[in-house]
Each structure stands twice: as structure tokens, then as C-alpha cells.
Amino acid sequence: MPRHIPILFKDPNISDEIRERTKKFVKDHPLASSAVQVLLATAIMGGTITVAAAFPGIFKLIGKHEVSEKKAKRERYQKLWRSFNNLKKKNIFEKVGEGNEGVIYRFSDKGRAMVREFAVETLELEKPKRWDGKWRMVMFDIPEKFKSRRLIFQRKLSELDFYQLQKSVWLHPFSCVKEINFLRDFLEIKPYVEIFELNEMSNGRALYYFRDLLKKHA
Structure with missing residues (x-):
């Protein structure tokens, strides 16, 4: 396997909220569905792509067979490197400079839009240990000119397991303001x-x- 210079991700434009949400998603979901998902999480959290690193805190890729840790690490590295090159060609990342530890990259404007999409896709409600007995109702009246945004919003409410009381009225027992x-x-x-x-x-x-759900959090 060819040796590559380590890639470091440093982007001060990524908000602390998105970083923290990504860290929580990684913690709650130890298996990733794709190398791109792992790469985006790595970059958002300011991680590094290097064959020597064990990708601490980064979820592993779903595999069909159990393999040795050494082989698994090598395969993850190869997949991440290919994904990085593919996204770099699409102008998702831009080079900032070089340091003693490797080459430094950050997200381009196009890449930050992808980060926001990733944040929406991985958005989840926090489940409390005990329900506070209150209900949260979300109501909306989004104009037809924003139909595509309305559909995205409705789809995400459904993914978050809200209950649809009416066409534009959705309900959930857990806190969801943030x-x-x-x-x-x-x-x-x-x-x-x-x-x-x-x-x-x-x-x-x-x-x-x-x-x-309420029985589990009573």
C-alpha cells in the first residue's frame, strides 16, 4: 500500500454545535454506512487521516466479515483516502498549508454546505432518562414557494419519530427546541x-x- 502524507482537518468555521452533534452521533452509532460518512465526521471533528492512526472516536465501517484489526485499519484508511480524493476533486476540501504533522485542509464553501446537510441527516433528538410529562407541538405554515424546504422539514420530523396530528401539526413528548x-x-x-x-x-x-417510548422513559 502506498504511503501518503497525513491529512489534517482544521476548519474554524465549523460551529461548536455541529462539532458536538457529530461527536454525539459518532458515539451513539459505532457503525457507519459509508466511508464518506466517516470522512465527513473526521473532518468536522478536526481529525486526521493516517495509516498509523486508529481513528480514535470515529465509527468503523460496516463490513461483511470479521477481519484482523491490522487489516481492518488498513482497509479503513484506503477507503477514507479514496473518499477524500473524490471529494477533493469535487472541491469539497481546500488546502490551507503544510505543517510538521502533515497537510492541512478545511472545507470549502461548497463543503460547508455539505456539512450542514450532513448535520441535518444525522440530527437526532436527545432521549431523557425520564420523561418530564410535557408535550411539544410543532406547527408550521411554510409558503408554497418554499415547497422543497417544507418537504425536507416534514421528512425530518417523520425521521425524528414525531406524530402527525394534522398536515402541519406534529407532536413529540421529548424536548426538541434546539x-x-x-x-x-x-x-x-x-x-x-x-x-x-x-x-x-x-x-x-x-x-x-x-x-x-414513554414506558421506557417513565
Whole structure:
């Protein structure tokens, strides 16, 4: 296998919120679906691509067979290197300079847009140890000219396991203000989305929908 100069990722333009969300996602999901997913997480968290590193804190790629750690590390490195070169050709990364530890890269403007998309794709609600007994209702009236953004927002609510009370009214028992605000800012739909907190819920279908989840966090 050819030796490559280590690649270091340093981008001060990545927000602390996105870094922390990425770290949590990596911790909660030890297996990644693709090398690109691992690469983006590595770059967002300011990691390094090097054959000598064990990629601490970075989730492993899903494989069909168990292999030795040495071989697995080499295969991960090769996949990450190929993914890095492919994204670099697409102008996702830009070179900043060189140091004693290797070549330094950061995300380009195009790459930062990809980071925001990654942050939305991996966005998850924090599950409390114990439910506080309150309900969160998300209501929106997003204009037709923003139809594509509305569809993305609705799809993400569904992925986050919200219950759809009405076409533009969704419900969840767990706190979601930070996550909804993140989506509103990313999609630029803040004026059209409202979040309400309810002390009671009388909708039987909603209660039934969340029955198992609430039992786990009672």
C-alpha cells in the first residue's frame, strides 16, 4: 500500500454545535454506512487521516466479515483516502498549508454546505432518562414557494419519530427546541415554524403511538 502524507482537518468555521452533534452521533452509532460518512465526521471533528492512526472516536465501517484489526485499519484508511480524493476533486476540501504533522485542509464553501446537510441527516433528538410529562407541538405554515424546504422539514420530523396530528401539526413528548431551531435556521424557514409546550395530551392516537417510548422513559 502506498504511503501518503497525513491529512489534517482544521476548519474554524465549523460551529461548536455541529462539532458536538457529530461527536454525539459518532458515539451513539459505532457503525457507519459509508466511508464518506466517516470522512465527513473526521473532518468536522478536526481529525486526521493516517495509516498509523486508529481513528480514535470515529465509527468503523460496516463490513461483511470479521477481519484482523491490522487489516481492518488498513482497509479503513484506503477507503477514507479514496473518499477524500473524490471529494477533493469535487472541491469539497481546500488546502490551507503544510505543517510538521502533515497537510492541512478545511472545507470549502461548497463543503460547508455539505456539512450542514450532513448535520441535518444525522440530527437526532436527545432521549431523557425520564420523561418530564410535557408535550411539544410543532406547527408550521411554510409558503408554497418554499415547497422543497417544507418537504425536507416534514421528512425530518417523520425521521425524528414525531406524530402527525394534522398536515402541519406534529407532536413529540421529548424536548426538541434546539433541534427544531437548528432545522429552521438551516432551511431558512424560521418565520413559518412555531413550537409550543403542552402540559396535557388528550389525543388517544398520539398517546397510543408513543406508548412504548414513554414506558421506557417513565
